[in-house]
Amino acid sequence: MLDYDVEAAHYDATRGGVPRAWSAARAILALVPERAGTLLDVGCGTGLVTERLMRPGLRVLGTDASPGMAELAARRLGPSLVVLGNGHRLPFADASLDAVSAVWLLHLLPDAPSVVAECARVLRPGGTFVTTVDKDAGHGTDSDVEELLAPFRVRRAYDAAARIQAVACEHGLRRVGEARFTGHGQGRSPAGTAGEVAQGHYAAALTIDAEQCDGLVSRLSRLPDPEVPRADPVYRLLALRKEY
Structure with missing residues (x-):
């Protein structure tokens, strides 16, 4: 797991x-009824998405467990609107x-059900x-990077739609809609992915031991155009x- 206080900057x-x-905020707001008067963004991070959720008549609040992230969010939204x-x-x-x-x-959360509750x-x-x-x-299965990651993917992701x-x-929530949006600038390059795997950033997404990790990093590093991001x-x- 990343140290989000360090990552915040x-x-x-x-x-x-x-x-x-903006892409995320537009998609979220399309699913939030116009009559809503308050919205809480849980795990708001730096507040970059959160501040774009504001619209007339909607009071937007944020909360995050990282003091570093919450501090940046408070600068964007205002200190009274962000709670640690x-x-x-x-x-x-x-x-x-x-x-x-x-x-x-x-x-990110093995105990995601408790957050849903x-x-x-x-x-x-x-x-x-x-x-x-x-x-x-969201990254699909048709890129060379994803093809190498696929054998190590955990079979049941913490945020699997069926699970959520x-x-x-169980807590009185019923599905009423869905939307999709593009994660601009998030296409994975082989070199970048290799570095993240080596640093343990994929710990929640991959089942892999140290020897397999070294092999995966090596194979990712040998892919063509290693610095070129694949599709968003x-x-x-x-x-x-x-x-x-």
Whole structure:
């Protein structure tokens, strides 16, 4: 797992920046009902996406467990709109919010179901939870980089859509829609992927021992055009409404 306090300073620049943030925000807002008056962005990071969720009549809040990330988000949104908090125990009252979003979060968490439960808890009846699912599948299967990663992929990702929907159903959430958006600037290059695998950034996504890791890094490094990013990923969002 990354140290997000350390990553905060350069996080946006290495994650597609403003184009990716706008792409995500537009897709999220398309799933949030116009009547919603409050929205909480869980795992808001630096707030780059969060600040683009603002629209007339919608009060947008953010929370993140990383002090470094939350500090940057507070500069963007305002200190009164960002709370340092853990997604497993959100610092909000039961049934107090109209919408909750969680973008690029659940895939990091072995205990993602507890975050889904918390998001359901803070939603009012009729409220909407919007989350990314199947994040790693967004990169597709037809690139040479993905072909090498595929044999080591965990069979059940933390944010697998079927898993998230099942947990959501247990907490009174029902699927009401979905959307897709492009992760601009997130196409993987062989060299960049090799470096991330070597540094353990794929720990949640790959089942791999030290010897296999070395072999995978070597094969990735030998692919043609090692510095050239492959196609940008297309991410999937689910919208789930609280029925009771």
